[in-house]
Amino acid sequence: MENGPVTIVEEEGVTHKSPIVIEGLPDVGLVGTIAASYIVDKMDYAKLGYIESELFPPVMVIHEGKLISPFRIYGNEDVVVVLSEIAIPPDAVYPLTTALTDWFSSIGARLVISVSGLPMKNRIDIEKPEVFAIGNNDAAMKKLAAKQIELLQEGFIAGTYAVMLRQCMKRGLSAVSLLAQCFPVYPDPGAAASAIEVLDRFINLGIDVGELMGREEEIKLKARDLMRETALSAPEMQKGVEQDMPIMYR
Amino acid sequence: MSIERRIIKATWGYNGDLEPLSELEDLGDAILVTFDLPRVKKEDVEINLTEDTVELKAKLSESVCWEKWGSIQKRLTFQTFQKQIRLPVHINQKEASASFKNGILRVVMPKLREKVLIHIE
Numbered sequence: 001m002e003n004g005p006v007t008i009v010e011e012e013g014v015t016h017k018s019p020i021v022i023e024g025l026p027d028v029g030l031v032g033t034i035a036a037s038y039i040v041d042k043m044d045y046a047k048l049g050y051i052e053s054e055l056f057p058p059v060m061v062i063h064e065g066k067l068i069s070p071f072r073i074y075g076n077e078d079v080v081v082v083l084s085e086i087a088i089p090p091d092a093v094y095p096l097t098t099a100l101t102d103w104f105s106s107i108g109a110r111l112v113i114s115v116s117g118l119p120m121k122n123r124i125d126i127e128k129p130e131v132f133a134i135g136n137n138d139a140a141m142k143k144l145a146a147k148q149i150e151l152l153q154e155g156f157i158a159g160t161y162a163v164m165l166r167q168c169m170k171r172g173l174s175a176v177s178l179l180a181q182c183f184p185v186y187p188d189p190g191a192a193a194s195a196i197e198v199l200d201r202f203i204n205l206g207i208d209v210g211e212l213m214g215r216e217e218e219i220k221l222k223a224r225d226l227m228r229e230t231a232l233s234a235p236e237m238q239k240g241v242e243q244d245m246p247i248m249y250r
Numbered sequence: 251m252s253i254e255r256r257i258i259k260a261t262w263g264y265n266g267d268l269e270p271l272s273e274l275e276d277l278g279d280a281i282l283v284t285f286d287l288p289r290v291k292k293e294d295v296e297i298n299l300t301e302d303t304v305e306l307k308a309k310l311s312e313s314v315c316w317e318k319w320g321s322i323q324k325r326l327t328f329q330t331f332q333k334q335i336r337l338p339v340h341i342n343q344k345e346a347s348a349s350f351k352n353g354i355l356r357v358v359m360p361k362l363r364e365k366v367l368i369h370i371e
Contacts, residue, residue, distance in 0.1 A: 124351055124352065124354050124356070183286075183354075184273075185271065185273050186271055186273075186286040186354070187271075187286075216288070217288035217289045217353065218288075218289075220286065220288035220353070221268075221288050221289065221314055224261060224268075224269075224270075224271055224286075225261055227271060228261065228271060
């Protein structure tokens with residue numbers, strides 16, 4: 001499916017039954033990336049396709065001698081997971097979210113869930129990160145209330161997931177963002193584990209996050225370079241605005 | 251930055267060193283530097299300060315090994331984190347303090363300042 005400078009390439013024979021979409025693109029603490037990768041691994045999801053764009057860096061990934069795209073889509077008929085192994089260039093955010101949300105509409109997605117982080121300066125003192133949520137319409141808000149997930153009440157959000165919420169809203173797609181308290185510039189498997197536990201209320205994945213926590217140090221070691229690249233693009237993504245106080249007039 | 255540095259921008263060295271993720275924050279009266287040090291124990295961390303640098307060396311409790319990886323295509327083993335950071339201001343090394351919790355090292359270094367009281371006319 002070609003959409004401006006971004007193309008979603010699906011494998012042949014892939015079918016969808018009103019899937020729930022999980023989006024785990026690189027952001028603060030790599031919460032979404034770590035969570036999405038762990039889910040794909042534990043659920044043994046099949047590769048459904050990939051995303052290509054002239055706006056992405058000219059990079060391919062080699063896994064076990066095979067050439068694959070760093071921007072990939074996994075899942076089954078009921079679940080779609082979007083993840084990336086490299087940082088999203090700021091210039092690609094709008095075209096990418098436009099193309100993805102058009103594709104989500106075309107496959108009849110019933111809910112889009114972005115998994116991301118809420119950067120906390122005192123994260124080191126937080127034993128168990130809390131997860132907050134944002135919904136983009138009444139239906140999404142009702143879902144969050146039904147799952148007893150605390151809402152982010154005031155503030156700014158910035159980055160890919162912020163645009164994703166808006167693009168979904170424009171297309172009448174219900175979307176939520178799950179934001180786990182996290183280290184701003186360090187990979188945070190603990191935050192990803194909290195996010196997965198909350199995600200489980202939507203999809204009943206039944207995933208044990210114990211193994212994720214057991215591999216925490218290994219994941220942090222492997223994720224250093226992606227974290228560094230993601231942190232470098234944070235100023236252009238206006239991530240700093242998330243720490244600002246809104247003027248709060250109505 | 252040299253052309254070679256732009257092409258070979260690695261966060262590891264052939265000598266077995268890994269560059270840790272780090273963050274520098276100006277706290278006003280002090281500079282805070284944190285390092286993310288997975289697989290490191292407190293007793294294996296060494297910090298050396300000069301008036302304008304902080305140098306970290308930390309031994310991994312279990313070495314990291316990558317096989318047939320990247321452009322070198324051979325086995326590489328890493329045993330230590332190592333990094334030197336140049337500070338934006340001079341600091342008072344003797345008043346500096348450090349703590350280590352859940353793999354995060356925090357080094358707080360008071361700024362070296364001579365304060366002069368100015369009278370308002």
